[in-house]
Amino acid sequence: MLVDVILRDARVVTGAGPGTDSPAEVDRMAVLNGRVVAIGDDAAGLTAREVVSLGGRTVLPGFNDAHAHSVWYGMTLIEADLSAVRSLDDVYRVVRSRAADTDPGEWVIASGFNPVLIGGAVPDADALDEASDGRPVWIKHASGHSCQLSGLGMQRAGVGAHLDREIDGGRIVVDETGRATGVLEERAMKLIQDLLLPSSIDTIARALDLATAQYAREGLTSVTDAGVAGGWIGHAPGELAGYQAAREAGTLRTRMQVMPVIDVLQSLGGHDDEPERQGLSGGLRTGWGDDALQLGPVKVFTDGSILGRTAQVTEHYDACPGQHGYLQEDPEVMRARVLAAYAAGWSVALHAVGDAALDLALDIIEEARRRDGARSVPNRVEHGIVVRPDQIDRMARLDVACVMQSSFISTFGEGIRAAVGPERTEWAQPARSVLESGMPLALSSDRPVTAGAPLRGIQSFVERLTEAGREYGHRQRITVQEALAAATVGSAQVTGQRDKGRLVPGQLADVVVLREHPVDVDVSEIHAIPVDATMVGGRFTHRSPEV
Template sequence: MKADVVFVNGEVLKVDEHHSIQEAVAVKENFIAAVGSNDDIKSYIGEKTEVIDLQGKSLVPGFIDSHVHLTIYGTNLLGVSCIESHIDSLEDIFYDLRMKVKETPKGKWVRAWGFDQHEIDEKRFPTREELDEISREHPILVIRTCNHMCVANSKALELADINNHTPDPEGGIIERDADGQLTGKLIENAHMQMFKVAGYSSEELSKSMKLASDAFIKEGITSIHDAGAYGKGSETLRIMQQAVGNKDIRVRVYAIMGSLTNSHDFVQQMVQEGKVTGLGNDNFKLGPVKLFTDGSSTGPTIATREPYTSDANNSGIIYYSQEDLDHYLGNAHKEGFQITAHAQGDRAIEMLLDCIEKAVKEHPRSNHRHRIEHAGIASPDLQQRMKELEIIPIPNPVFIYVNGDVYKQYYGDRVNVMYPARDYQELGIVAAFGSDAPVTFVNPLLGIHAAVNRKSKSGQNVGEQQRVDVLEALRCYTVNGAFASFDEKRKGSIEAGKLADLVVLSDSLLTIDPAKIKDLGVEMTMIDGKVLFKNEQLVYTGGGSR
């Protein structure tokens, strides 16, 4: 058998159970045909075989981002970005919003994303009055980077039927000033509910999904676990499935059945319709049902067992009572679903563990692979329960790099057990990494960098005892992600018979200075045996152009 593509002279990181390293790989159609030395793979080279000389660069399995918001990432690209290099102040954001208003028909939504009060000169949120000065004829939202809160102008509040007398929703806050007047700031479930009226059209969603998929592929991401979007979950799921079918989305999708708006309604709908976890194929498959239990780690609104180090009177927000959590997720477990929830604080994690323990006890099921999204402050007692219940945590090491400084301020010594990759490894807990983009950067190499170094972008150590080596970090971004979606026999490592989802890096992942891992780039991304992104510097020594 002659291969379609052969990679030679590389650092092939197989990510198998032995952390094996080889030199060459042969690809036939959409599968890996063989892995071995250059000499082993020579026999697979024919007249039409494309041969790619890796010149010592790393060839790794396609990255699997186990928690990312594809739709929100894409729709953000349609709005005003608050993370551009020229943004230093609120006035810089207001200028860009004014420019967006000029090109937007009256009555249509104007949205800004990626706002972080810590990153601007004023160190505060904008006000409703400031947004009203930009436009009273356009509904305007400035959405915080965590996607757990926003500031709305008067027009947006009017459309959402929010006024000075509107009660706070359960699990949310409609902020008011000392005189009882709306500030425009909506926190947690109040923010989520805004998207009942601030959602996107089907055309906007389709366009955004393609933009996001293309961006992910350039980062070497070949599979995602999509963690949901605003609005009606079933509608987003339908559009996403169609986008995969017509190849607008080219990354493989494991669709978590959760919505940022009324997630329990979506969970109940999926359970009633019987669309159980695992339905689908290699390109699109239904994942777990998901709820939100608490808030944002940088808000901060996560639910903690002890008050925040920065605020002795605050220990966060809980979305559901224990009884409701047990009902919604317990019923889904009973019906055969994988279950998960957003749980950042240790109090929220404990509630989710109690829920899963009760569900598994009442309706025993082996190999359920229930998950915890984020599992931010994972104390040793909670880790031990994860191990006993065979739960898969989905930590976000890139948060340590981006948010490490404020984590130390908000949570003190608890940073030593935030996203604790080393503890998980030593306990034998399978943890799969996710970026949570667009909350922060989608780049998996930055996530690996953060897991290996445990330093914030300012250079502070943040729970350095949780550092892992580069091969373990790579495992958490590849085969562990495949395990979390029941796909470890199909993808996640470079082994014969698995899907040909492969990534070429710009240098050797093993020999580069660990402090420079974040500077590595992606030179080629292959999905299903097809090269969907490549850098022209790659050296082809045989066959035709790909």
């Protein structure tokens, strides 16, 4: 039998569980037509068009990020980078440098700004005007839930005309004198987005090219893009066309599951005796597509962020009596929209950072399941930052996946602790509790909100150390093996994609080749293991010269 590729002289970790017919580790693997056809001794007698000897390297199922923002991340690779700033002076320096390469009157756009890294300070609007030499400035915060404009930027966006108007699900931040600071929270960001968006399809395709090239270098073979085509998180109404353009150009290097935001759905009509249904034109819904590009659940924002104190929590924020955050929409309006999407066949993914918002999200999902049944692609709640123990049990009963980001711990852990206090920090990113409940555990990053390299996320799941090196919910630690399973088969399960995540016959041949096995290095060094190759469907998307 002639196959396409044989990987040999390797430590192939199949991901096969107890009670299966496949061994946990073998020394070789054969690929034909994009899928694994034989492993171990069964592959020994085969010939191949290409044989790759890996010199004892570790072969794992390709990593799968179950919640990222690929176009947004790709755009950060085009825009001025503020991710490394450690002072306001650093911010002004980056703006000044980018302004020098920007035509007069054009916007200076910067991204990746994390106020937590500079003690919560935000740039001064007038100082931004000076640094940009009269060019308007738009700074995107790393959380995605707020942004900052310069004085001229506020003028261009018409912020002043909205100071006396209530913004549903958002806020224009003002100082003690009532003057706008330039910070726009949540849906207030629409003021600037309406001015500068949509992005062109070519720009979106370029962003995906840049993003997925980096994904491949990190061993990622599948990514779920959690919100496109509308709302404050989308880049263009035709954003899905950007994905298709990148795929046709051969620059979409990872398999993509794409979540449209609920804002882009429209009434589908139907018979008088049918419930209200909302979907994409023609009735497209979750599951449409193939194993390279597929529609996932519809994305719904219920609340905001912990760091911005806009996530809705039951008990007030620590040291902030009376402050509980807020929902992004009237709860009854939100409920009706989600039920209408579910009735049209969509699975749902509800961003619910605070426990009060999570209660609402689970109420809505429970009602949807009661009316219209379960879904083959699991319903989800995103982030898992404040999750009460009773909510873990409820999610398990409803088969709702809790998709959390371990990298939040190492990036924002101290900021989260300061916001919610020590008791609720013990509930945050409850990986161990999710596994003990019997639910699948996925790895995700929310990139570019945090660094997205999966090996770093695996390390963070195991260590649970904050950016200050302090323990963070240590009872929720998991093992290296459990974290690897989360990054592979666990993410496949929560995305409803059951033909990936293991390296056994019949599964997609998505592979990451590591210089060392993560169980063989000190936990603190997992992030530094070199990724020597990545394959999607048996084709290399990244290959070091040594392989």
